[in-house]
Amino acid sequence: MEAAKPDIDNNTVKPQKLRRSGVIEVNLDFCMTCRECEVSCSLFHEDECNPDLSRIRIAYDDFKPDTTSITVCKQCDWPACYFACASLWDDPAVCVDEKTGARFIDPDKCRGCGACLKACPLTPENSVIGQKRIDGKRIYFKCDLCYNRSEGPVCVDVCPGGALRFILAEERKK
Amino acid sequence: MSKAYGWTGEILRVDLTRGEISTVDTMEYVPDFIGGIGIASRIAWEELSPGVDAFDPENMLFVMVGPLTGTMASGGGRVEVMGIAPQQYPSVFSRSGMGGHWGPELKYAGYDGVIVQGKSEKPVYIWINNKQVEIMDADKIWGRGTYGTTKTLRAIHGSRTRVISCGQAGERLSRIAVIQTETGNAAGQGGFGAVMGSKNLKAIAVRGTLGVKIARSKEFFDLCINASREGARPSEGRRRVRPPNQSFNRIDERGSTFRRRKCGFCMSQCAYRVRENMQSSDGLTAPSVAQQCWGYMGNSPTVDPVARAITSDYGLNGWEITYGIIPWLQICKQHGLIDKIDGMDIPVPDEPIKYLKDTAPYSSEFIHMLINKIAFREDELGDALADGGCYAADRLFDGEGIKHLDRIYPRRCGQTEHWAGHWGPGGAVYWPWWLPPVLQWCIDTRDPANDSTHQWTEHVQPYMPVSGPHRGPYSMEKVRAVCEKVYGHPEICNPEYEYDPPELKAIPAIWHSHRGMVVNSMILCDREHSRVFSSETEDGMADTALMSRLFSTCTGYDLTEDDVNLAGERIWNQLRAIDIRNFGRNRVVDESTLSGFMYPGKDDGVILDREKFLKILDKYYELSGWNVKNGYPERKKLEELGLSDIADELEKCP
Numbered sequence: 001m002e003a004a005k006p007d008i009d010n011n012t013v014k015p016q017k018l019r020r021s022g023v024i025e026v027n028l029d030f031c032m033t034c035r036e037c038e039v040s041c042s043l044f045h046e047d048e049c050n051p052d053l054s055r056i057r058i059a060y061d062d063f064k065p066d067t068t069s070i071t072v073c074k075q076c077d078w079p080a081c082y083f084a085c086a087s088l089w090d091d092p093a094v095c096v097d098e099k100t101g102a103r104f105i106d107p108d109k110c111r112g113c114g115a116c117l118k119a120c121p122l123t124p125e126n127s128v129i130g131q132k133r134i135d136g137k138r139i140y141f142k143c144d145l146c147y148n149r150s151e152g153p154v155c156v157d158v159c160p161g162g163a164l165r166f167i168l169a170e171e172r173k174k
Numbered sequence: 175m176s177k178a179y180g181w182t183g184e185i186l187r188v189d190l191t192r193g194e195i196s197t198v199d200t201m202e203y204v205p206d207f208i209g210g211i212g213i214a215s216r217i218a219w220e221e222l223s224p225g226v227d228a229f230d231p232e233n234m235l236f237v238m239v240g241p242l243t244g245t246m247a248s249g250g251g252r253v254e255v256m257g258i259a260p261q262q263y264p265s266v267f268s269r270s271g272m273g274g275h276w277g278p279e280l281k282y283a284g285y286d287g288v289i290v291q292g293k294s295e296k297p298v299y300i301w302i303n304n305k306q307v308e309i310m311d312a313d314k315i316w317g318r319g320t321y322g323t324t325k326t327l328r329a330i331h332g333s334r335t336r337v338i339s340c341g342q343a344g345e346r347l348s349r350i351a352v353i354q355t356e357t358g359n360a361a362g363q364g365g366f367g368a369v370m371g372s373k374n375l376k377a378i379a380v381r382g383t384l385g386v387k388i389a390r391s392k393e394f395f396d397l398c399i400n401a402s403r404e405g406a407r408p409s410e411g412r413r414r415v416r417p418p419n420q421s422f423n424r425i426d427e428r429g430s431t432f433r434r435r436k437c438g439f440c441m442s443q444c445a446y447r448v449r450e451n452m453q454s455s456d457g458l459t460a461p462s463v464a465q466q467c468w469g470y471m472g473n474s475p476t477v478d479p480v481a482r483a484i485t486s487d488y489g490l491n492g493w494e495i496t497y498g499i500i501p502w503l504q505i506c507k508q509h510g511l512i513d514k515i516d517g518m519d520i521p522v523p524d525e526p527i528k529y530l531k532d533t534a535p536y537s538s539e540f541i542h543m544l545i546n547k548i549a550f551r552e553d554e555l556g557d558a559l560a561d562g563g564c565y566a567a568d569r570l571f572d573g574e575g576i577k578h579l580d581r582i583y584p585r586r587c588g589q590t591e592h593w594a595g596h597w598g599p600g601g602a603v604y605w606p607w608w609l610p611p612v613l614q615w616c617i618d619t620r621d622p623a624n625d626s627t628h629q630w631t632e633h634v635q636p637y638m639p640v641s642g643p644h645r646g647p648y649s650m651e652k653v654r655a656v657c658e659k660v661y662g663h664p665e666i667c668n669p670e671y672e673y674d675p676p677e678l679k680a681i682p683a684i685w686h687s688h689r690g691m692v693v694n695s696m697i698l699c700d701r702e703h704s705r706v707f708s709s710e711t712e713d714g715m716a717d718t719a720l721m722s723r724l725f726s727t728c729t730g731y732d733l734t735e736d737d738v739n740l741a742g743e744r745i746w747n748q749l750r751a752i753d754i755r756n757f758g759r760n761r762v763v764d765e766s767t768l769s770g771f772m773y774p775g776k777d778d779g780v781i782l783d784r785e786k787f788l789k790i791l792d793k794y795y796e797l798s799g800w801n802v803k804n805g806y807p808e809r810k811k812l813e814e815l816g817l818s819d820i821a822d823e824l825e826k827c828p
Contacts, residue, residue: 032435032445033435033436034251034436034437034438035275035438036246036248036440039244039245039250039439040246040395040398042385043245043388043391043395043398047387048385048386048388048391049246049385049386049388050282050383050384050385050386051282052282052383052385063321063324063325063356065433068433154399157399158246158399158441159441160436160442160445161434161436161445
């Protein structure tokens with residue numbers, strides 16, 4: 001299925017029916033805060049082990065109970081990041097994967113404008129869109145559900161506690 | 175400095191006397207010494223002169239990580255601490271490890287380790303932030319517990335700062351002071367918290383975002399994700415995802431919540447249980463680790479877990495207090511040497527204490543009183559006990575308590591027996607399978623069940639065809655085939671052989687010690703590496719080459735399994751050489767360790783036959799390429815390992 005492109009008519013963006021995405025479901029009770037998901041994510045996507053380049057983030061305070069949080073893209077039905085990018089650029093960098101429905105950023109097309117980050121409803125406290133620099137150029141990145149990996153998202157695969165679960169688009173609840 | 179994969183390429187060196195900060199090029203030491211304790215012991219060999227004692231400013235404190243720290247490889251959260259260890263009796267150059275999240279953070283901050291030397295005039299802490307290093311004034315945190323220290327430093331440097339620190343015990347040079355992380359993990363044995371205290375170093379805080387570059391990232395990723403995640407015991411099998419379990423996030427009868435936590439960056443089947451709303455001495459809410467190993471749970475289920483939090487907050491070695499000091503006090507009471515402490519009865523069982531399991535439970539009040547006494551060196555008793563059971567016995571009860579130490583301590587190490595079939599902490603080890611651990615105790619500078627012994631007792635023993643009342647899952651034939659491949663001898667796990675032939679016990683003792691050195695240099699976790707057997711493969715053999723493949727794909731230096739084994743042997747010999755040159759180690763010292771094992775084994779009642787055991791010791795030296803008379807590594811062996819400089823110096827030793 002081809003990625004839907006929004007109509008720009010009289011300065012209003014009309015939401016179009018996008019393919020629904022799968023999502024990574026989180027169960028905080030089972031998170032053991034090992035952060036293996038972070039480091040495997042960055043290795044898979046960035047060829048280095050660096051939690052700061054991860055698409056999933058674990059945070060917790062050692063001194064307060066129940067402070068564990070897992071931040072990962074919710075793969076919205078109406079992805080503000082996608083529309084923000086598409087409304088600015090002819091050849092938008094935020095794309096929708098045909099198979100999984102994952103909303104992801106094509107690094108080759110990203111202009112580094114940051115519109116996606118500004119649009120994200122989880123910004124700024126729980127931003128799921130990160131940024132890095134390649135040869136001085138700013139690039140944004142976000143969870144792509146490892147759409148090009150046949151076994152599904154890496155973080156789900158490595159989690160020793162079973163805190164993460166991959167839900168297919170078809171099985172996703174409203 | 176060339177571009178480094180795996181390693182960051184630099185080790186930080188901080189001289190507190192001069193206030194100087196410099197770096198050591200990691201790449202000068204690799205791949206021969208791998209990282210972690212390999213590099214630390216090399217530098218110690220080069221720089222630590224004989225005559226230096228634990229609390230001298232010249233003592234060096236190494237806090238090391240390795241090429242696999244902070245990577246995706248399971249067990250990559252660990253740190254190894256080295257230096258002259260005050261808890262050992264007498265002090266020798268030794269090591270202690272800890273998990274948690276501090277190690278990876280140091281790696282991300284750009285360093286393969288921190289070497290602290292000298293002594294600061296006033297209390298300081300070291301702040302490391304992405305290769306920026308500062309020695310900072312510790313006025314605000316000196317005198318505080320480890321939890322308070324961590325909270326204060328996080329308030330100053332940001333909530334994602336990772337901190338290791340010594341508590342009040344370390345400041346008072348308690349020989350059983352630990353280096354504590356914020357998460358409850360600690361470098362426990364050795365008393366390295368007191369080494370920090372002796373240098374006026376309160377804490378090392380780190381924050382890093384630099385990441386670890388991987389040479390062949392795709393291959394490394396595949397290796398990590400496909401590596402076995404089976405549990406230690408055969409019955410546990412492979413469990414990819416833990417089933418929902420009661421012990422997650424449960425609220426207990428005391429109103430505290432449980433949570434399971436893991437060390438950083440590890441997907442193994444291991445987690446520790448945390449009670450979340452404990453009060454520390456500063457009145458702070460603190461996580462309290464109650465892993466089954468210790469936490470005043472072992473033989474005293476009634477005790478308040480707050481004791482565990484207080485112990486960590488003061489930076490004390492709870493293992494030593496629970497399994498060494500309290501049992502020793504109970505035994506002393508049974509012999510009429512002491513009755514009450516501050517008017518409080520020392521609880522004792524009716525029967526004479528033979529093993530740890532015989533000791534009497536104690537109340538919260540008792541343990542709180544004792545911990546406070548020890549941490550602050552209150553009166554003569556607290557002052558003596560703050561140095562651990564072995565040193566305390568010299569000062570208390572006119573020396574009458576010394577003879578009661580042998581049940582508990584292989585005294586030379588200053589640490590309680592563990593996983594060697596006698597006193598008690600650790601699980602059951604049945605005759606004759608505790609012979610290799612006893613052998614490792616004789617040779618090592620510390621309790622070897624931190625890197626070497628666990629592999630044998632927890633991974634190999636469950637697969638033994640016969641182990642006490644237990645029967646392993648595999649036929650003798652299958653086990654023989656695995657032993658032949660791994661150890662080069664088919665009868666290693668054959669229960670028909672006891673003392674004779676001696677190599678059957680010497681070979682695994684050596685093999686696992688060498689592997690332990692590799693584990694602590696990479697740095698990985700001994701709960702994961704090296705397995706010998708597996709319940710997932712057809713022939714029953716584990717992937718023993720896993721560490722070398724992880725190393726090669728991570729760093730880009732291609733080492734075979736044999737190369738890695740050789741590196742382990744090199745590091746083991748180097749540690750031995752330091753012990754010989756600096757501390758007069760020899761065969762007599764090795765044999766003296768046996769005094770802590772000359773009573774019936776706790777699981778089988780078997781008494782060690784000293785004469786027969788010494789034949790195994792002979793074999794150990796012979797197979798190691800060491801001189802059978804004095805236990806020194808021979809020149810031939812050292813040259814084989816590329817350590818001819820060590821051979822030259824050892825020849826000068828008496």
